[in-house]
Amino acid sequence: MSKVIYKVVQHDGGWAYTVGGTFSETFASHDLALKAARTAAREQTAPGSDTGISYEGTDGVWHDELAHGENRPETTVEG
Secondary structure (H helix, E strand, O other): OOEEEEEEEEEOOEEEEEEOOEEOOOEOOHHHHHHHHHHHHHHHHOOOOOEEEEEEOOOOOEEEEEEOOOOOOEEEEEO
């Protein structure tokens, strides 16, 4: 099982959460960013329906796969 870590950090004059180097929108307070990170983390662990996904690999080739709705990561919020 993969693990996704949400980190609350100061960003762009306010607060945001980051996951794997990508920032959320900026929030006015740490508490608002933390609440948003917890919501996003909780939603990411919710099971869903199986669905097809397409993505471009680092080799520039597009790949098609079936993403299983029950295959959800473990999430943690820090900050």
